[in-house]
Amino acid sequence: MRIGLQLGYWGAAPPDGAGKLVVEAERAGFDGVFAAESWGSDAFTPLAWWGASTSRVRLGTSVAQLSARSPASCAMHALTLDHLSGGRCVLGLGVSGPQVVEGWYGAPFGKPLARTREYVSIVRQVLAREQPVRNDGPHYPLPATGPGTLGLGKPLRPITHPLRADLPIWLGAEGPRNVAQTAEIADGWIAVYFSPRVAPLYEQWLDDGFARPGARRDRAEFEVAATCPVVVTDDPVAEKAKVKPSLALYIGGMGAAKMNFHADLFRRMGYPEAVEEITAHFLAGRRERAVAAVPDELVDDVSIIGDREQVRAGVRAWREAGVDTLLVGCRDVAQLRAVADAVLGAQDDALPSG
Incomplete structure (x- = not known):
């Protein structure tokens, strides 16, 4: 099991102490540092700025x-970023949602799977640099027409x-068709929310993609990265x-009332009544x-979330x-070290003795 420090995206101002966390994450054995974007800070600049203080961790x-x-x-x-970091960039991509895409970027949201496929194809052409980049698809025609x-x-x-x-491209995906396409065309899957309880469902979606003709990877070569709050504490109720x-924000507010991919995911997990209640309260203020x-x-x-042994057991699960x-995500250096x-x-515990 590898760990990535998730810096996320900024609120009203840059987070305090993030640079120190990044340096400490490398010292503590974290495998990577990751940054996100919504409609404020971007995902690349923090990696270039704070990543300059590192030499080993992946920057994604x-x-x-x-x-x-x-x-x-x-x-x-x-x-x-890959050149500046000496080959440590991981390009994680996602479609976001219609409120952000059409309201912030002023672009149409339709056909997200087809757009993703074209987008990844063009990025791979650029990185391969084998010939001038062309694309005949309707979403990103090159040359433009x-x-x-x-x-x-x-x-x-x-x-x-x-x-x-072969710079790795990961895709953030939540629905069955999106996850299957991710397994087909990408090098990794970023699960925004993951639950071991429904892992067989995810594996079915992934297997659907791996089985497609021309799939880029098989499961052994493919990386599953899951966002997960991990907290070592003696007060799990408070944490x-x-x-x-x-969770309430993503379920109730990070999407339109009739199109919220996060809410759909939690419905599939078995919480349809809770999703409806959370959404109703959130949209009503x-x-x-x-x-x-x-x-x-x-x-x-x-x-x-739990004490040290409970967290280790959870990690193994x-x-x-x-x-x-x-x-x-880690609030401070003490939490990061824990x-x-x-x-x-937990990984050491799983190694055979002798």
Whole structure:
């Protein structure tokens, strides 16, 4: 089991002490550092800035939004970071949702699976640098065609030679078709919310993708990275309560009333009534009641919270459920060290003696 420090995206201001956390994560044995974006801070700049103080950890976007930049621009960001870090970039991508894509980026959200497939194909062409980049698909035509174009577009190869043609591309995905396509075309899956209890369902979706003709990887070569609150504590009740506001936000507010992929995921986990109650309260502005409606069992499903031995047991359960990397947010250095001790210790416990 590997650990990635999840920096997430910023609130009203940059987080205090993030640079120190990044350095300490490398010292403590974390495998990677990851940054996200929503509609404020971007995912690449924090990795370049704070990642400059590291030499070993992978630097990953978790996730960069497709609509934030064109495929060619995204490939430029990734190849640049990969060169600067000496081959440590992981490009995590996601479609976001219609509220952000159409409300913030001013782009249509339709056909997210087809858009993802085209996007990844173009990024891979740029990184391969075998020939000028072309795309005949309707979402990202290269050269551009249609109204407003001059017909003078020229297919190009990147001036800068990418360091790695096989720079890993991970996709954030939640639904069955999205996860299956991820297994088909990507190098890894970022599970925004994961529960070992329903792992057989995820494995079925992944297997559907691996079985497709031309699938890029098999399961042994593919990385499953799951976002997971991991807290070592003697007061699990208090710590679980701290997880509920974020869950209520994603279930009730990070999507439209009739299209919220996070809410759909928790319905599949077996919480349809709780999802409806949380959503109703959140959309009506009753946020405290939305938080209170998050069941304790749901928190237990998607997090690992308890004393050192309970956390170690939880880590082993997530690993047995198919998770290769835990993406963990840490408030301070003390929590980071405790998480490293528990997660890496659980791996040591599993090694045969002698």
